[in-house]
Amino acid sequence: MDTIRITLPDGSTQQVPRGSTAAEIARRISPRLAEEALVARVSPALGSADGEELVDLRRPLEQDSRLAILTEKDPPALEIFRHSAAHLLAAAVLELFPDVKLGVGPPIEYGFFYEFLRDQRFTPEDLERIEAKMRELAAQNIPNERKLLPKAEALELYRKWGQGFKCELVEEKANEPMVSFYTTGKFIDFCRGPHIPSTGRIRAFKLMNVAGAYxxxxxGNPQMQRIYGACFFTQAELDDYLHRLEEARRRDHRRLGPELDLFSIQEEAGPGLIFWHPKGGLVRKLMEDWLREELLRRGYQLVFTPHIMRLDLWKTSGHTNFYRENMFGPMEVEKADYQLKPMNCPGHILIYKSRLRSYRELPIRLAELGTVYRYERSGVLHGLLRVRGFTQDDAHIFCMPEQIESEIEACVDFAFALLRTFGFDRYEVELSARDPAHPESYAGTAEDWARAEGALVNTLERMKIPFKKMEGEAVFYGPKIDVKLVDAIGRPWQLTTVQFDFNLPLRFGLEYVGEDGGRHQPLMVHRALWGSIERFFGVLIEHYTGAFPVWLAPVQAEVLPVSEKFTDYARKVTDKLIAAGLRAHLDDRNEKVQAKIRDAQLQKVPYMLVVGGKEAQAGTVSVRHRSKGDFGPKPFDEFLADLRREVDARVTT
RNA sequence: GCCGAGGUAGCUCAGCUGGUAGAGCAGACGAUUCGUAAUCGUCAGGUCGCCGGUUCAAUCCCGGCCCUCGGCUCCA
Incomplete structure (x- = not known):
């Protein structure tokens, strides 16, 4: 008999008839495995993993292969599982709304979506009905079957059915004569697969929302209604995901900001514009103090540049060509056009150009907490994280080519020091290169770009920092390194950016006099570590759930007299703390201690000092910590010294 | 900018498809003088996002605009 040889992950082999399926092999191994199997991974018997692919369990195996049968224990199977859930969604929608036009339905990070075009909108009640229908179809355990059709026949099928988007997909994606389809009951979808064998396993899911998507x-394209669902192997995982969403809502800086009186956004003033209240302003001041000191220590010089400058400057820089859609419109003053600055670079360049520079001065590192304004389309604004006016901790480094790698290294090192100081210990690094297919979107020659990207790669490799290369993500004037920090609940945030620029020095004709007495062109590095103070502050609020570490807390100690009789002692304690440079506040309201504690607790004040008769007598304070609870009485001087130490060490917990 | 959902007191939210609004918290005042997450009472507080239309009458119906939220696209 014609047999093939199958090698399993444990190294064992089986001889099976040619055309056997993974499902059959699973059954031979164990009934349990057959039951749990979701999808198969096959690769040619010999050679590398290159030919590896995921296939349906029912796909016949035609040659000697290595085979792995994937179950819920194998993460790659999750994507397939979710993709099948998307098909289940489409099948359910077609049952209830047979006239919808189908778009695409892929798996996503936490589940899946499917797009539909329909005249009426899907209401929350519709979603409930759809979800119920999905559960009904899942209970019927309908098989997902793969079919092959000639391309022409496939197009004909969709044309008759009136599924124009699907015709478009078949035209574009099918480059072989036969194209694959999957059916789930009456639902038929052009799809590469693979899929799990049947719908019965899909239980832990929840339709989340419907949103517009082009x-x-x-x-320019029509807008579809995209139904999103969360989906996991088990209910426990789904619950965990929903719980994480809840946790994210609890930390939302847009809720905490006003609650803790840190900042506001005022409709009267306009969207995307931030008002820093006294408490937020204090945190910002502390952040900035740290940064300025660190900048000076690391050889930067602090500068200030105007907020509006002649439009011509922005023509020279290339912003009017490459950045216009993000700029506020120019304003006319005495017949000249002026531009509100969207970036700080031209200002720093003018300072560089203000006199002839010698190679002996380089590198010149100009830093500014520069406030910029960018026109962001209304739909993208988001709390502090995406705004129209913000302050960058910006700097531009002018240097010679042979200094570029050490400068970039110093920037990355600075970025890591900053992350540690503010309590972040996880990060991801990305290197953004240009998109070779669209050279018109970038300034400079292909050689410049290759050299610049090379310098960034070298630096990261020398520093042994793992990174992901992202093609097409570069800014118009050069490639960049981005550092994404990962917050307390595992979310990545893009903040730090270190950008290489050989373009602006050329455009502005920057030069320095070299050792040889000749004129040379410097290179430029743009870098921002927080990126924007607003954004970083937003991330900080969420990272700490508003409970800032003591060195950053707007109020470090709230002094709570037990009754009005002890206000004098409480005031003395408060004044002494303030005199020692600490941030204390006296709660002398006519309230019970419980109420004062509750309020201080809700304001996330790190230390509450309860004082009454005993304390006044002994010169102590009863210390309560916002998360560690009651510490009992402590001599006042001792508390002050402890607090001082914690602040000076910038403890981040 | 686009699609969808919203906007009622400082905050969180009620308000039965039309008869000009209510609660809790916060605030002011008074009482209470209190020991580790809310003391009691009284009072005050609203062009129901803005503008226009329909109607005897609009928070409610219609149109336009502003803002917020969830996505798309874009990004520090």
Missing amino acids: WKGEE
Whole structure:
């Protein structure tokens, strides 16, 4: 008999008839495995993992292969599982709304979505009905079957059915004569697969919301209704995900900001513009103090530049060509156009150009907490994280080519020091290169770009920092290194950026006199570590759930007299703390201690000092910590010294 | 900018498809003088996002605009 040889992950082999399926092999191994199997991973018997692919359990195996049968224990199976859930969603929607036009339905990070075009909108009640229908179809355990059709026949099928988007997909994606389809009951979908064998296993899911999305993500295209669902192997994992969403809501800086009186956004003033209240302003001041000191220590010089400058400057820099859609419109003053600055670089360049520079001065590192204004489309604004006016901790480094790698290294090192100081210990690094397919979106020659990208790669490799290369993510004037920090609940945030620029020095004709007495062109590095103070502050609020570490807390100790009789002693304690440079506040309201504690607790004040008769007598304070609870009485001087130490050490917990 | 959902007191939210609004918390005042997450009482507080229309009458219906939220696209 014609047999093939199957090698399993444990190294054992089986001889099976040619055309056997993974499902059959699973059954031979164990009934349990057959039951749990979701999808198969096969690769040619010999050779590398290159030919590896995921296939349906029912796909016949035609040659000697290595085979792994994937179950819920194998993470790669989750994507397939979610993709099948997307098909289940589409099948349910078609049952209830047979006239919808289908778009695409891929798995996503936490589940899946499917897009539909329909005249009426899907209401929350519709979603409930759809979810119920999905559960009904899942209970019927309908098989997901793969079919092959000639391309022409496939197009004909969709044309008759009136599924124009699907025709478009078949036209574009099918480059072989036969194209694959999957059916789930009456639902038939052009799809590469693979899928799990049947719908019965899909239980732990929940339809989340419906949102508009352009067909193929392109703005000119019709807008589909995209139904999103969360989906996991088990209910426990789904619950965990929903719990994490809840946790994220609890930390939301847009809620905590006003609650803790840190900042506000005022409709009267306009969207995307931030008002820093006294407490937020104090945190910002502390952040800035740390940064300025660190900048000076690391050889930067602090500068200040105007907020509006002649439009011509922005023509020279190339912003009017490459950045116009993010700029506020120019304003006319005495017949000249002026531009509100969207970036700080031209200002720093003018300072560089203000006199002839010698190679002996380089590198010149100009730093500014520079406030910039960018026109962001209304739909993208988001609390402190995406705004129209913000302050960058910006700096531009002018240097010679042979200094570039050490400068970039110093920037990355600075960035890591900053992350540690503010309590972040996880990060991801990305290197953004240009998109070779669209050279018109970038300034400079291909050689410049290759050299610049090389310098960034060298630096990261020398520092042994793992990174992901992202093609097409570069800014118009050069490639960049971005550092994403990962917060307390595992979310990445893009903040730090270190950008290489060989373009602006050329445009502005920057030069320095070299050792040889000749004129040379310097290179430029743009870098921002927080990125924007507003954004970083937002991330900080969420990272700490508003409970800032003591060195950053707007109020470090709230003094709570037990009754009005002890206000005098409480005031003395408060004044002494303030005189020692600490941030204390006296709660002398006519309230019970319980109420004062509750309020201080809700304001996330690190230390509450309860004082009454005993304390006044002994010169102590009863210390309560916002998360560690009651510490009991402590001599006042001792508390002050402890607090001082904690602040000076910038303890981040 | 686009699609969808919203906007009622400082905050969180009620308000039965039309008869100009209510609660809790916060605030002011008074009482209470209190020991580790809310003391009691009284009072005050609203062009129901803005503008226009329909109607005897609009928080409610219609149109436009502003803002917020969830996405798309874009980004520090």
